Amino acid sequence: MSYTRSIELFERAQQSIPGGVNSPVRAFKSVGGTPLFIKNAKGAYLYDEDGNQYIDYIASWGPMILGHAYEPVVKAIQEQAVFSTSYGAPTELEIKMAELIKGMVPNLDLIRMVSSGTEACMSAIRVARGYTGKNKIIKFEGCYHGHADSFLVKAGSGVATFNIQTVPGVTAGVTNDTLTCAYNDLQAVERLVAENKNEVAAIIIEPVAGNMGCILPEKGFIEGLRKLCDAENIVLIFDEVMNGFRLAPGGAQEKLGIAADLVTYGKVIGAGMPVGAFGGKRHIMEVVAPLGNVYQAGTLSGNPIAMIAGYTLLNVLNTNPSIYKELDEKTIYLRDGLNEVLKAWGKPYVINQLGSMISIHFSDKPVTDFASAAAANNDLFKKYFHAMLKRSVYLPPSAFESWFLNNALTKEDLDKTIQATKESLKEITE
Numbered sequence: 001m002s003y004t005r006s007i008e009l010f011e012r013a014q015q016s017i018p019g020g021v022n023s024p025v026r027a028f029k030s031v032g033g034t035p036l037f038i039k040n041a042k043g044a045y046l047y048d049e050d051g052n053q054y055i056d057y058i059a060s061w062g063p064m065i066l067g068h069a070y071e072p073v074v075k076a077i078q079e080q081a082v083f084s085t086s087y088g089a090p091t092e093l094e095i096k097m098a099e100l101i102k103g104m105v106p107n108l109d110l111i112r113m114v115s116s117g118t119e120a121c122m123s124a125i126r127v128a129r130g131y132t133g134k135n136k137i138i139k140f141e142g143c144y145h146g147h148a149d150s151f152l153v154k155a156g157s158g159v160a161t162f163n164i165q166t167v168p169g170v171t172a173g174v175t176n177d178t179l180t181c182a183y184n185d186l187q188a189v190e191r192l193v194a195e196n197k198n199e200v201a202a203i204i205i206e207p208v209a210g211n212m213g214c215i216l217p218e219k220g221f222i223e224g225l226r227k228l229c230d231a232e233n234i235v236l237i238f239d240e241v242m243n244g245f246r247l248a249p250g251g252a253q254e255k256l257g258i259a260a261d262l263v264t265y266g267k268v269i270g271a272g273m274p275v276g277a278f279g280g281k282r283h284i285m286e287v288v289a290p291l292g293n294v295y296q297a298g299t300l301s302g303n304p305i306a307m308i309a310g311y312t313l314l315n316v317l318n319t320n321p322s323i324y325k326e327l328d329e330k331t332i333y334l335r336d337g338l339n340e341v342l343k344a345w346g347k348p349y350v351i352n353q354l355g356s357m358i359s360i361h362f363s364d365k366p367v368t369d370f371a372s373a374a375a376a377n378n379d380l381f382k383k384y385f386h387a388m389l390k391r392s393v394y395l396p397p398s399a400f401e402s403w404f405l406n407n408a409l410t411k412e413d414l415d416k417t418i419q420a421t422k423e424s425l426k427e428i429t430e
């Protein structure tokens, strides 16, 4: 496989873009080597500038749940674009989008569209603070809620990948209001809330974590958070930027059967366009301007091209619930196949999976939180990543990221991935 063009483009990119990329994890820094520059994609496959084809397990970090260049979405964007790409005034399409989401997701009375997951999470905690009149928030080590100042404390995803401890540019004043706990440690959360009596506005969590690899909530953990929040007048925020519309039509709330007070969305909601959203119960969302005084705005919020893309995709997901069953079955097929070859390989590993989220940690104990994810053999993951890439399988370039399956993947693609893993494991331990 030749990477000549990608190598050239990466050189050139670094002359005009910080680190050559517009988002850090794309740089391959943690796995080494040159990031691939992508020319196009279709269905389950990515094609780089050198013409190499890859089976894609990133799916643009989630949005491409039905595969790339999904025809109904492409067509809808084309048809909408001729009517202008933005108006800065309300449209019926935004109402249709809100109504569709309300019909899919439980516990959602009002929803506001924004342009990214970061914006959604940042706005949700502002709403929680405005609603409760309290300042502090609790987040979990290894969870990622976007790059807003308050969240860059023990964050997952790129922050974990690059082992960044404190982020220059974020003031102590801001981080002092962000308290952190280990994921799955309910007692630690209860202690923290007791120590900060009447000061905690919100607990924000990825109900199924995807930014330290895939990590599942243990039985009773989120239920316990729900009880604690009810007892202490704390707003429980589900960050469903990854989980939403991926684990089920109603996201993690539906899959886990637990109600949040506020929910944030991103990724799948925009079908690959820049879209995020936050919403929840009416009595809380009523504080949002212009209804209330918690200010939040966006020139391109509810953008017609972004809305038609998201609306078209969500509509397909809503009217074809069998898609989730197919995705689950494919992911379980992959998990079982990987288990088989990893077991035969004979060294320690953990596979975590729920719905179409899955990841491998090279760990000899269960991976249930950030500490156990970080203790895994992530050097081995780097080697595995490159060995897979060489065999035309594009995994997320970090052990601190979940893989996302898309429904364009065929059984043949999954078999190839399992076979590639078998060969890769042999190669990296020889």
Ligand SMILES: *Cc1c(COP(=O)(O)O)cnc(C)c1O
Residues within 6 Å of the ligand: 115, 116, 117, 118, 119, 121, 144, 145, 146, 147, 206, 210, 211, 239, 240, 241, 242, 266, 267, 276
């Ligand atoms: C990706 C992600 C975000 C940030 O979304 P952006 O659109 O990248 O700003 C927030 N929360 C979670 C759980 C995410 O995975």
